[in-house]
Amino acid sequence: MRVAFHTYPKKWQSIRGLLALRRHGHRYWAGHALRRGVECCGLETITGLYDEPTDAAVSVIWGWKQSNVISACQQGGRQLLVLERGFIQPRHTWISLTWNGLNGRGHFPTSNDNGARWRQHFATRLQPWRTSPGDYVLLIGQVPGDAALHGACIETWLNETAKKLLDLGHRVRFRPHPLHRLPCPAGAEYSTSSLIEDLGRADRCVVYNSTTAVEAVLAGVPAVVYDIGSVAWPMASHDVAQELVRPDRTAWCHDLACRQWRASELKDGSAWRFAVQEGLRLGAT
Numbered sequence: 001m002r003v004a005f006h007t008y009p010k011k012w013q014s015i016r017g018l019l020a021l022r023r024h025g026h027r028y029w030a031g032h033a034l035r036r037g038v039e040c041c042g043l044e045t046i047t048g049l050y051d052e053p054t055d056a057a058v059s060v061i062w063g064w065k066q067s068n069v070i071s072a073c074q075q076g077g078r079q080l081l082v083l084e085r086g087f088i089q090p091r092h093t094w095i096s097l098t099w100n101g102l103n104g105r106g107h108f109p110t111s112n113d114n115g116a117r118w119r120q121h122f123a124t125r126l127q128p129w130r131t132s133p134g135d136y137v138l139l140i141g142q143v144p145g146d147a148a149l150h151g152a153c154i155e156t157w158l159n160e161t162a163k164k165l166l167d168l169g170h171r172v173r174f175r176p177h178p179l180h181r182l183p184c185p186a187g188a189e190y191s192t193s194s195l196i197e198d199l200g201r202a203d204r205c206v207v208y209n210s211t212t213a214v215e216a217v218l219a220g221v222p223a224v225v226y227d228i229g230s231v232a233w234p235m236a237s238h239d240v241a242q243e244l245v246r247p248d249r250t251a252w253c254h255d256l257a258c259r260q261w262r263a264s265e266l267k268d269g270s271a272w273r274f275a276v277q278e279g280l281r282l283g284a285t
Helices: 015-023 025-040 067-076 116-121 154-167 195-200 212-218 250-257 263-267 270-280
Strands: 002-005 044-047 058-062 079-085 095-099 136-140 172-175 202-207 223-225
Touching (some): 025 095, 025 263, 136 154
Parallel strands (some): 002 044, 136 172, 136 202
């Protein structure tokens, strides 16, 4: 079985490619580390050009932007492995591996270690569910046009959702994405505090599909998630008019720990072996 790595920048051997490496080096080192791990497992790997499909059994991409590669895999019945930042902070030190979709739209293997990995790396992150009322509803912004939105207009959603919350009698605090500070929805307050501070006084956290919902759920703040693309979807309600939910997070946390890996685990083959053998079982040995 061949695995094609489309994780190199466009024209990566040119000056333009070298400049791209400076901006997006984390994508390169993640793909490079996983490539070494796949080779450690005895599989053949090839360098796939950016957004140019191959006939490899598995194609590896970063994010959900290479439409030609994505379409070729979907139409040809081949597997697509999507790399992205992890879900638990510090996100830049972890890499997630998802089959055939981005984040919650893809397939993740389930944990089979009774929570050992969770306890090793993340157990201190989980706080009890908050049951006392907070001061406001925390509404989370995202970057317009981001691939995770799958075409949704985040500005429209924010304005409509803020109005619903205000009509329900809630005080609304808007937290913009740090990379794109959208205008504050009418009637909401604009946050300039840290996320920890914002969550500390929040009654609930409302997102379209932002990864912030994961941090809210781990902090014990009930979440409202509107799109299945969020990995916090199973732990949340899905409309601001619905009652809040506080489900058992045990199995979800155990699975979450097995959805993100360190560079060393990509490189030594651990991540690949788990993703394949415990997930889609593509036949890698």
